Amino acid sequence: MAGPRERYRAQVRDEVKQHAWVQIAEAGVSALSLNAIAKQMGVSGPALYRYFASRDELITALIRDAYRSLADTVRTAYDGGTDAVGLAQVIRAWALADPQRYLLIYGTPVPGYHAPDETTAISDEILTVLVEAVGPDRAVSFWTRLHGVLSLELAGHFAGRDVDPAGLVEREISELVSSDRS
Incomplete structure (x- = not known):
């Protein structure tokens, strides 16, 4: 205590x-x-x-908190039976709920800042869940497809266009998962 x-x-x-x-x-x-x-x-x-x-120590603490929050969210969803498409939507919902957290860990790098190895190791927990969910050959593709859509959405590139980001995520991940079974 x-x-x-x-x-x-x-x-x-x-x-x-x-x-x-x-x-x-x-x-x-x-x-x-x-x-x-x-x-x-x-x-x-x-x-x-x-x-x-230092400012870098504060940034490191924020990054650790963001990674920990996302890793815990993804693990809880997967352990609760959420499938790959559902995991993508969970990650998207997490990012949309607080875009600054998402952008701190996946956006433009902070000039002059280098995260300690133990900080980025938390991010490996997220990829581990994705490997469990879709297999090692598809996990990186899952990650890149999802983050591509999320990055465009959070940057406002879908504004004024007839694009449904949630539907796009679902189609991208569904296509990936179904191509794995072919």
């Missing part, structure tokens, strides 16, 4: 991350600033550096 200091530290870290997500949503990850977050929280910039040693 965590003591009062550990609980307080966890609460402050969570509050910093919430402010970070708001900044990312408003101005993008490149505008993320611990000093700006400190100002919003009514503390000095150096005070936050006790909780996150």
Whole structure:
């Protein structure tokens, strides 16, 4: 059981991350600033550096949280009996619910930032579920088809066009799965 200091530290870290997500949503990850977050929280910039040693450490924490959330969502859905098409829709729903999370881990890389190996290892859990769901030969194709549609959708490239992204995801993954059985 965590003591009062550990609980307080966890609460402050969570509050910093919430402010970070708001900044990312408003101005993008490149505008993320611990000093700006400190100002919003009514503390000095150096005070936050006790909780996150650097902007990169904060970004790493956000990436880990995003990957963990998606990995847990995908694993829970698959273990609950969701098929490949359903998994694609679960991932799409996760991305649409909070596009900033999706874009942080699958969008444009953050200039000068390199995620630690243990952070990206969480993303392997997602691919492991896809390998279980569609087999090793199709898992990467599943991933690329889904992320292609999601990236276009989140970037607004389907706006004003007669495109149903949910239907497109379903057709892409259904085609992939049925071609595996041929």
